[in-house]
Amino acid sequence: MTLERPTPTAARDAIADGLDREALVTVFGRCTVDYDGRASSQLAAGDRHVMLKPDGAALVHTDEGQQPVNWQPPGCAHDVFCEPAAGADGSDGSETDGSGSGSGSDDVTASDTDTATLVLESTRSTPEERLLVCFQDVLQVSTFAGTDEGELTLSGTESDLRDRILDSPDLLESGFTPLATERDTSAGAIDIYGEDDAGRTVVVELKRRRVGPDAVSQLRRYVDALERDLHADATLRGILVAPSVTERAQRLLGEHGLEFVSLEPTDE
Amino acid sequence: MTLERPTPTAARDAIADGLDREALVTVFGRCTVDYDGRASSQLAAGDRHVMLKPDGAALVHTDEGQQPVNWQPPGCAHDVFCEPAAGADGSDGSETDGSGSGSGSDDVTASDTDTATLVLESTRSTPEERLLVCFQDVLQVSTFAGTDEGELTLSGTESDLRDRILDSPDLLESGFTPLATERDTSAGAIDIYGEDDAGRTVVVELKRRRVGPDAVSQLRRYVDALERDLHADATLRGILVAPSVTERAQRLLGEHGLEFVSLEPTDE
DNA sequence: ATGTTTATCTCGCCG
DNA sequence: CGGCGAGGTAAACAT
Structure with missing residues (x-):
């Protein structure tokens, strides 16, 4: 399932649905990324590819490098919601408490759709870590329901x-x-x-x-x-x-x- | 740019175009993966997400794990082509020589489209390494032309x-x-x-x-x-x-x- | 959960 | 290009 240039609320709903169905979700668009946990990092706006896996892993890839610029390991809880009109800095504000958990109870309605910001949040404990991706622009949202039973055989170890x-x-x-x-x-x-x-x-x-x-x-x-x-x-x-x-x-x-x-x- | 359930030849053309335009290319579908280089590995068919970056990196992700199941580092040369009717084992056959380089000169024509297999190949030297992804089924092909000037600031190092x-x-x-x-x-x-x-x-x-x-x-x-x-x-x-x-x-x-x-x- | 080691480690720096 | 060490290393395996 794929949406191109969706509204923030449409993107939110598609992503939430994908997470519910244990699908692999990808989002491509212009976003800022903030991480806090074992270390902490901030990344200004740019076009990036975000992957949310059903096992709780999250990956943020730029157009360069084999390694993701930011990530979250398997076992994290993913959340998606819309915020009314957040600027580039999504690391502050009222999202530190758990009021927005679940599936976005304090979300924006469809009428605010053109000014809203799509936010992906991935958290875990032990250690406490949080990844926040705030989209200014969503170019594509996809969900993939595939299965993979294949075993890797590796030699030369x-x-x-x-x-x-x-x-x-x-x-x-x-x-x-x-x-x-x-x-x-x-x-x-x-x-x-x-x-x-x-x-x-x-x-x-x-x-x-x-x-x-x-x-x-x-x-x-x-x-x-x-x-x-x-x-x-x-x-x-x-x-x-x-x-x-x-x-x-x-x-x-x-x-x-x-x-x-x-x-x-x-x-x- | 996104194609859903494209024919192998349509997928090939879209991917080749994306690589030409230095876009980030993603392909999702059922594929086998074979790697040979510093070590060597084989992976039976399954649904996976493949990312080709303009810097020459390649990533094959399953629905689990933070790390790709197979990959190729930046600096590799990517190639895409169609093969007439390859089985699950794409590691053998006539592709060891460089005859198919360029943009798929020995490719299949659109008339063979329903039986053809889409193949992604990524190679480098020093060390000599080759990654081969053979798709039985392509569910989606996307290309993303985004830019990313953002610098990551990291603290706690x-x-x-x-x-x-x-x-x-x-x-x-x-x-x-x-x-x-x-x-x-x-x-x-x-x-x-x-x-x-x-x-x-x-x-x-x-x-x-x-x-x-x-x-x-x-x-x-x-x-x-x-x-x-x-x-x-x-x-x-x-x-x-x-x-x-x-x-x-x-x-x-x-x-x-x-x-x-x-x-x-x-x-x- | 933590400890220990491997890894197609990757990445950056420096010679 | 190779050597060397850091890394939010991750992943596997044992305790």
């Missing part, structure tokens, strides 16, 4: 890299024997815990792509923790497995006596 | 936390003197470098939210590096500044002789 090594431990090094995955230590879980051909304990940390210093520190935390946990007299080996390392990470590995093995998540 | 401390160093501790920000070390840049009231060097790492073990490791890398860089005989102090710490991070701080100061990025 860290878990594929783990499986690859478990299937062929020699890819890590000749004589390596995996003993556990996700082995717990006081610093967190080790990706692969095993033994080399000399019986030395080996801690393996996996990364699906080129690694920097953070991955080295992570491996080091695990090796340190395991040494403590085991009161190990013998030195443990720590091996970072990834397609490649940055130079700084390489140096860090050396400083901490850790090793690197180059391996990709999939065999081409 | 790490940079706000830094400014807060630079304005009032006593917030960190009485007698603290900031000497530099982004001070470079062999391990990277220190957020705030300074001195305490006893003249001891202080390394400050800032986080806008509650921190875990990774932040502690990061601070430790900087402290270690600076000790080395300065051949410091005296001990450096390392202070992690964040709203709060997790317990494991707290313990790590203790093990490494690092400190914690609780501070929020903004004053309420």
Whole structure:
């Protein structure tokens, strides 16, 4: 269902209906966006694409960037209503209390339609967050009732890299024997815990792509923790497995006596 | 501009026109999605919302989740064409070569319209990546020509936390003197470098939210590096500044002789 | 609910 | 272009 250049009240009714029917709702038009919660932001008027999902997610997209300029995570409560004659600043005013909840009980009637402003509000608690989109102009409202049972199959992940090594431990090094995955230590879980051909304990940390210093520190935390946990007299080996390392990470590995093995998540 | 339930060829022409005019294009319908690049994925048929941005970004959204189920970053080249009678699997076939580039030179004509499949393709290099969306059914095609000059102002960031401390160093501790920000070390840049009231060097790492073990490791890398860089005989102090710490991070701080100061990025 | 880690992370900055 | 770190990161998974 699609409306082009609807009046604010017609847009409001179509959106409210879409939300009721658990449809995916999109609105395109000139709007301001205000967010307050974990941080806070304001965005002056511009033409943007807003998507409200039936799971409570909200996305505001400009014509640039992969990421939305503003958003709200799934689980939020969406509300739509009209305000008599709000200016560009919709963040203030009387909407901080819950008087307008439900489906817009204090809304404007159809007779005020040409001066009214369409407002989308999305809120959640834990943490308390509010997103407010105020439309000066609505160019399109659409609702989509589709279904999606399709499951995404993804390969080339860290878990594929783990499986690859478990299937062929020699890819890590000749004589390596995996003993556990996700082995717990006081610093967190080790990706692969095993033994080399000399019986030395080996801690393996996996990364699906080129690694920097953070991955080295992570491996080091695990090796340190395991040494403590085991009161190990013998030195443990720590091996970072990834397609490649940055130079700084390489140096860090050396400083901490850790090793690197180059391996990709999939065999081409 | 909006078409509802267009024929594949009409949809193709509208989308091609939208891409030409640097408009934001949306397509809603039943489609399969195949991705190959840094990883690879397949997604069976379902109703989804596809957005093509003039900067080359592509987003495929289902009715759930804040994140797109598939995407392509800005900078990609979008292409649209019709294929005679492709099944659900659009990842194979003759489209691996560049013969269909441009605006669909090997496309289907309007007479084949009822059996044709609409295909969206988005590709880039460095890294080589390809996204293929094959529509069995197109419910809506829209193009939006809007503009967006609005700048986002965001507060509550790490940079706000830094400014807060630079304005009032006593917030960190009485007698603290900031000497530099982004001070470079062999391990990277220190957020705030300074001195305490006893003249001891202080390394400050800032986080806008509650921190875990990774932040502690990061601070430790900087402290270690600076000790080395300065051949410091005296001990450096390392202070992690964040709203709060997790317990494991707290313990790590203790093990490494690092400190914690609780501070929020903004004053309420 | 919080903690921990991954991610086709994205994004910006800087060399 | 790659390295590095921030992010209202989100999402998955475990506790």
